Amino acid sequence: MKIQMQNEECKLKNKGFTIWLTGLSGAGKTTISHLLERKLKEFGRNVEVLDSDVVRTNLCQGLGFSKQDRDINIQRIAFVCKLLTKNGAAVISSAISPYRDARDKARKEIGNFVEIYVKCPLEVCAERDVKGLYKKALKGEIQGFTGVSDPYEEPLNPELVVETNKETVEESTRKIMQKLVELGYISPKSPVANVYSPEEEARIKERLSRLGYI
């Protein structure tokens, strides 16, 4: 029984998947991805975050924001996600990815695909204006800015919607973790004990007890 349980957990540990965060600039994709990364690491997962800003300065240098360039950008990200997912990693992509067909293609290509709509009203994103881009876009200084002068096509059937103007980052992240459990990508068992092997844990416990801490 116990051994079987461990096998189950082993299998889960090696099941790769891609969390695809989509939403307006400033909706909170990057912020959520960082907390999510830590949470997943607690489960002993290998995690790779493909943040759009990092991707655009490396993998997709030179690409602009036309529909065509945006599609290429997403194709490349999806390709890397696919490779990592195939090899058992937990992958998080945090590109705006405004076009539905591009996301659907990514879903097909990657397979274990968890689309999360990071939803936040445009006014709130513009108010946050984390990068100061909305100010420029609204003044017309940036062309083709998603939500202002370029379309954003909301997901029709995402695995989950998180509403960052109504939830804290922790809540949104918790919902995503819950969804991953539901989808069978991570085990519902608490991950906390994973740091120590059972023998190590026994030794630490013994030591802390002698030290009077517990």
Place this chain on the structure above:
Amino acid sequence: MVINKKKVFVLGLDSMPPELLFDRWLDQLPNIKRLISNSIYGEMKSTIPAITCPAWVSMMTSANPGRLGLYGFRNRSSYDYEGLSFASANTIHQDTVWDILSKMGKKVVVIGVPMTYPPRPVNGCMVTCFMTPDTKCDYTYPHELKTEVESISNGYILDVGEFRSDNKEPVLKTIYNMTEKRFRLTRHFIRSKEWDFFMVVEMGPDRIHHAFWKYFDQEHPKHIPGSKYQDAILNYYKYLDEEIGETLNLLSDDTLILVVSDHGAKKMIGGICINEWLIQNGYLKLVQYPAESTPFNKLIVDWENTMVWGEGGYYGRIFMNVKDREPRGVLAPQHYEHFRNELIRKLEDLRDENGRNINTKAFKPEDIYTECNGIPPDLIVYYGDLFWRSIGSVGNRTIWASENDTGPDDANHSQYGIFIMRNGKSQYGMRREGVTLYDIAPTILNYMDIQVPVDMEGEVLQ
């Protein structure tokens, strides 16, 4: 042009009490005294609970234990009765000062700060803490650093192993050994590594307090006059002072120096066997009362007739058996608050063997924290204002214990630790009040001209 790089050096002394360092022995500690004469210094308020974990983490993140979801070394990971799970670096979700600095491209060195195991990547070097199982583990970042640590220290010591021994001699010896190695390594890194931020925590003071307090403190219930260990703690402080002097000598005058502790220490009068008390008050029922003192997790509890159980430690934690929350919960949610208040009243009325009120304080997590992430205990208790510890085991038929269930223990933690800050301004030994450990992280970042994250809870010390 040489840009004057602002450096910060933090020395952590676990469990250093202001009463001993500042008020009692300062004149015998020339290096610390000299440092203080150019610093602001004083008491520093710890977290509730005043314990190593979460205190160091709260200090380095400026986030309260509730936000961290860290209520002790071990925390509930589910509402079942399986006991508590260990926290580690992997369960800390707030950025520490060195995480923030690493991201900003600053070079950091971190040695021995509690709750840094398993090592996580930093922009520099990390040697983990006493929560590392042993030196066979990967306890450095980068991985290869371990060879250097082992060779410089000639066998690094993470903690005092055989602590609860009646044979005090080896305990004392290991404490000195451990401290000597840590300072040797510290000086080696100060000289050989590139760094903007350097932090090292020495556990020695905590270990020596717990093992040797009764020998010097005439008010300790188990004080032994004229013992050869009478000056054990003082002598260790003098030794520390030398190590500190030698280390601070390596730092330039414009380095911000902080000497801090996570909490203080005070004599331990005794222990409250909380589960005995709960049994006597009809709140807890065992299937069978044990023949000898038995740890709580080894007992068979009659959960259907149990409302509350408690955990041992330097402070107490109380858990309530709530219907639809715990697997066999009995306390109806609508009675939860009323019952919890009743429990607080009774706990705060706890007496010693002579019928004197011991001044216990019980806290509701939601009253003392801005958020309660994870699963907080239902109550956090300071028995006798921390002059008494909490004991979880059952079997002695009395609620008072003069010995800890895992062996003798001389000292408990106290709410106020110390801070000393030399920031280059002429401060002339000013004693400062009202400082909390939440102030340390913002002070460091501000000094390094880095914007303090808005959710940090402390104030910048100037």
